[in-house]
Every structure is written in structure tokens, then in C-alpha cells.
Amino acid sequence: VQLQASGGGLAQPGGRLRLSCVASGFTVSDYTIGWFRQAPGKDPYWISSIARRSLGEYYSNSVRGRFSISRDSAKNTVYLQMNDLKPDDTAVYFCAADLNSLTYQNGIYYQPGQYNTWGQGTLVTVSS
Numbered sequence: 229v230q231l232q233a234s235g236g237g238l239a240q241p242g243g244r245l246r247l248s249c250v251a252s253g254f255t256v257s258d259y260t261i262g263w264f265r266q267a268p269g270k271d272p273y274w275i276s277s278i279a280r281r282s283l284g285e286y287y288s289n290s291v292r293g294r295f296s297i298s299r300d301s302a303k304n305t306v307y308l309q310m311n312d313l314k315p316d317d318t319a320v321y322f323c324a325a326d327l328n329s330l331t332y333q334n335g336i337y338y339q340p341g342q343y344n345t346w347g348q349g350t351l352v353t354v355s356s
Contacts, residue, residue, distance in 0.1 A: 229253035231347030233323045238353045239313050247308040249323030249347060256299055257281060260326040261306040262343055263297065265319035265352070272322065274338035278306060279331065286337045290316075313354045320349035 235247040249261060262277035276287045276297040285297050296309040306323060324343035331337050 229345055231323050231325060231345060233347040233350045236321060236350030236352045240356050241314060241354055243313050244311045245352060247321055247350060249306045251304045256304050256306055257301045260331040262324050262337060263308045263321060264324060264340060265321045267319040272340045277337040315354050318352060318354050320351050322349045323347045
């Protein structure tokens with residue numbers, strides 16, 4: 229069971245990036261997948277989650293309207309499209325899977341403890 233995140237890099241303010249999270253050992257459509265980010269010296273911060281099957285997509289207030297989460301079942305991959313990037317979006321971004329289905333049971337998507345499988349991070353830097 230593994231998650232592999234990629235797609236980070238350097239973007240200018242107002243620019244865009246698309247992060248990918250490729251899963252192996254399980255089917256992404258069967259579980260909630262979340263994206264978190266962590267800036268230096270700070271705790272992980274929840275960005276977005278896509279619930280299993282068609283139960284919905286969820287966003288933090290700081291990215292709603294700018295970021296979009298999606299899933300490609302054929303590629304077993306979850307994407308995070310990030311538009312209108314801001315310097316405050318600079319962080320290491322992680323994808324995570326809730327393989328215990330806690331989010332399905334309690335509807336809480338924003339807590340890192342709800343996710344038991346994490347990928348390595350990918351660095352996003354927004355700077356002119």
C-alpha cells in the first residue's frame with residue numbers, strides 16, 4: 229500500500245500547478261483521499277478531500293474556488309489542480325488515504341489523524 233505524490237515546483241503568484249497522487253495496493257475510488265500541506269515550523273494543514281465513490285469533494289476555506297480535487301479511477305490517481313496561486317500556498321504538499329474509512333463513519337475530513345497512509349511530500353513554492 230503506497231501513495232506517490234508529484235507535480236510540485238516553482239510557480240509565480242497567480243500561476244497554476246497540478247499535483248498528482250498515484251496509489252498502489254488499493255483502489256482510490258474506494259477510500260477518501262486527502263491533500264494536506266505543511267509549511268516550515270507549522271502543523272499539517274488540511275486542503276481538500278475527495279470522498280469514496282461519489283460522496284463528494286471538500287475544501288478548506290483558504291483554497292475553495294482556487295483549488296480543485298479530482299480522481300481518475302483508470303489511473304488510480306487523485307489530482308489537485310491549484311489555480312491563482314499565492315505566496316501563502318508555499319509548502320510541502322502531502323496526499324493521504326483513509327483506509328480505515330473513518331471519514332465515512334464520522335464525516336470529519338480535515339483532521340490528519342483520520343488518514344492512516346501518507347505519501348511523501350512534494351514541494352510547492354510560489355514566488356516571483
